[in-house]
Amino acid sequence: MTKVVTILGARPQFIKAGSVSREFAKYDNFKEIIVHTGQHYDANMSDVFFDEMKIPKPDYFLGIGGKSHGAMTGQMIEKIEEVLLNEKPDWVLVYGDTNSTLAGAIAASKLHIKVAHIEAGLRSFNMKMPEEVNRILTDRISSILFCPTQTAIDNLQSEGVDKWNTQVELSGDVMQDGAIFYRDLAEKPPGLTLDREFILSTIHRAENTDSEKRLTAIVESLNEIAEQIAVVLPLHPRTKIKLEALSVKLSSKVTLIDPVGYLNMVWLIDNCKLVMTDSGGLQKEAFFFEKPCITLRDETEWVELVINNFNTLVGADKAAIISAFKEHTFSNDFSIDLYGNGFASNNIANALINYEK
Structure with a gap:
């Protein structure tokens, strides 16, 4: 035993x-x-x-x-x-x-x-x-x-x-094991009525939320992108507090929702067009569900995603974020075994x- x-x-x-x-x-x-x-x-x-x-x-x-x-x-x-x-x-x-x-x-x-x-x-x-x-x-x-x-x-x-x-x-x-297992159990977040293509975004890391300059650049980027495509942002409590103190505000075109459970998050990843995040795990989950990812960090532990062009690092630079959204060409060959x-x-x-x- x-x-x-x-x-x-x-x-x-x-x-x-x-x-x-x-x-x-x-x-x-x-x-x-x-x-x-x-x-x-x-x-x-x-x-x-x-x-x-x-x-x-x-x-x-x-x-x-x-x-x-x-x-x-x-x-x-x-x-x-x-x-x-x-x-x-x-x-x-x-x-x-x-x-x-x-x-x-x-x-x-x-x-x-x-x-x-x-x-x-x-x-x-x-x-x-x-x-x-x-x-x-x-x-x-x-x-x-x-x-x-x-x-x-x-x-x-x-x-x-x-x-x-x-x-x-x-x-x-093991995260890929879980993604495969939970995909069939995924549930749409309650109250979300979006019926068109959307980007899933999350912001929670201290390096972004504790920096007024970085958080402002991210908010301005999301506002500009939301003019072209819907953006869904499950709002972390710490991020919510930090956003309230900013002079720049999120556009009404950015759909804010309360933090969601894992099965709701799996649904969002599976149904979005693109992920924009500073989360470590969400970068991989985007790959598991065959979605490109723009990472709002200066470094990542998941360098193989960047090397294979499923993910691009943009930090919190507005020009880099907008450029990645408009111009970056991601790989769409998800058959590669990375995990x-x-x-x-x-x-x-x-x-x-x-x-x-």
Whole structure:
């Protein structure tokens, strides 16, 4: 029997983990214990959320959130250690780059429990991002690194991974597994009456929302684009507050909607013409649903999308944003396999069960 404790702290991590958990459930000799740290409290994550998303409910809820990075991470390590001493797993499984990810990896490594890191090897090369620090440190103390892309493996090799006591696997991306699974469950956002082509846009990263100059440039760009095609903008609460303080306002032609759940977001991605975002995950999801993407950031972890011309980086420069919208020619050959074509979860389960070190 292989026993795994999975550490999760944010809503997107639960959605990613759902694909892997559904794969684990196929094996009689596999047991998974799910720990929710509470890093991102989400009132929408009720029992209904887990039922609708077909995700196992957490076995532990630690309730640690709303604190500074140091306080949050430290308290998580303490509480996760208690769970691990009680459960005595063979593996601790962590996802991505949150404080919960790093805390789970540290707690496990101190107890000499093997760590498996899903979404290993991703790099923005921006050390001012706490996520970058979290993913680098987690990679370094993991026993298996599940890399979603060859680029991620290349990043690890440039850091000397061959000299670490770790196993590197090109697993593919569990987000693509989820996109395939949830496409048939997608739902149109309630109240959205749009009946014509539209662009889906999201803005939430601090680098954009906390900069009046950058946010103004993005708003002016969206206003100009909305003169030609409908723009749907699910409005993040932090972004809403920042927009209210700007001298420039969003045009009435930009359709503002409340934040949506994942199944609503899948519908929006699947039905839009183009994505404009500063989100990391949405860049990939645009590719999964065969949509071009204009990324409102100066760098991206998903460089293969840029290299293969499914995505273009424009920062928060108005001229660059408008030019990309009007003139950039994106690739429309989505047959290329960049993320595993939906078999990542199967690859991960097999690697953990057959691990021999």
